[in-house]
Amino acid sequence: MSNQDHILIVDDDRDIRTLLAGYLEKQGLRCTAAADGREMRAALESHRIDLIVLDIMMPGEDGLTLCRNLRASDSPNANTPVLMLTARGEDMDRIIGLEMGADDYLPKPFVPRELYARARAILRRARALPPNMAAAPATQGRELHFARWRLDTVARHLIDQDGTIVALSGAEFRILSIFLAHPQKILSRDQLMELTQGREADVFDRSIDLLISRVRQRLNDNAREPAIIKTVRNEGYVLACEVTQAGAAP
Numbered sequence: 001m002s003n004q005d006h007i008l009i010v011d012d013d014r015d016i017r018t019l020l021a022g023y024l025e026k027q028g029l030r031c032t033a034a035a036d037g038r039e040m041r042a043a044l045e046s047h048r049i050d051l052i053v054l055d056i057m058m059p060g061e062d063g064l065t066l067c068r069n070l071r072a073s074d075s076p077n078a079n080t081p082v083l084m085l086t087a088r089g090e091d092m093d094r095i096i097g098l099e100m101g102a103d104d105y106l107p108k109p110f111v112p113r114e115l116y117a118r119a120r121a122i123l124r125r126a127r128a129l130p131p132n133m134a135a136a137p138a139t140q141g142r143e144l145h146f147a148r149w150r151l152d153t154v155a156r157h158l159i160d161q162d163g164t165i166v167a168l169s170g171a172e173f174r175i176l177s178i179f180l181a182h183p184q185k186i187l188s189r190d191q192l193m194e195l196t197q198g199r200e201a202d203v204f205d206r207s208i209d210l211l212i213s214r215v216r217q218r219l220n221d222n223a224r225e226p227a228i229i230k231t232v233r234n235e236g237y238v239l240a241c242e243v244t245q246a247g248a249a250p
Helices: 014-026 037-046 063-072 091-100 112-127 170-181 189-197 207-218
Strands: 006-010 030-034 051-055 082-087 104-108 143-146 149-152 157-159 165-167 229-232 236-239 243-245
Touching: 006 014, 006 037, 014 030, 014 112, 030 037, 037 063, 051 063, 051 112, 063 082, 063 091, 082 091, 082 112, 091 207, 104 112, 149 170, 170 189, 170 207, 170 236, 189 207, 189 236, 207 229
Parallel strands: 006 030, 006 051, 051 082, 082 104
Antiparallel strands: 143 149, 143 243, 149 157, 157 165, 229 236
C-alpha cells in the first residue's frame, strides 16, 4: 500500500466516517468521506480513488445498489476495488455484495486496524499480476488467448471472438488471471482464497464459488457442464484449455 493511495469511505454514520478517516490518515493515507451515493459520485468525479470502503446499510441508495451501478458504468472508476461493510451474521448481504462486484467484505463491528489490513491486501492484489504474466515481456504480455477469448491484462477486460469487450470487476480479473497463469492445473478453494483475498477459506465461505460462477457467466461457460473452468469434485477448479500470449508461438 502506497502512502499516495486515496481511500473513499462511504457510510451514512458520521462517527464511523470520522473514526476510519482519522485512523487511515494516521497510517499516511489520503481519505475522502461521503455520506451517500450523491457524495460518492461527486468524489469519484473529483479525485482518483484507489479503494472504496462502502457500507451496505444506508438509507436511499444502499451499498449494494451503488456497487452494482458502479460496476455497470463505463466510467474510469468502474473497476475501482470495493471493500464492503456488512452487518455481522448477514450472510445474504455478503453473498449479494460479492455477486455485485465487491472485492472483499468486512462484518461490523470491526476494529480500524483490521480494515486497514484488508484494504492493504486488496490494493496489493489489485496491482499485482500473477508471476507468469509479470515475467512476460511487455510487448507480448498485454493479451492472453484462451478458448474463444482474449484477456487484456492492461485494460483488465475480456474480448470475445467478435471483438466485443466484456468488463470485469477487480476480483473477477484477479481470479481469471490466476487460472490463466496456471492452466490445466487443479487449484483448491483454499489456494484461490489465499491468492485472491489473502486469507484462508472458511468452510462456510462461498465467495470463491460465487466469483467463479460470475466469471463463467462472463465467459458464457455453461454452469452445468462448463468447458473452460471445470469443477474437480473434492479438489477444486481447473482451467481446462491452453493459454497463449499475443505474439507468442502457439
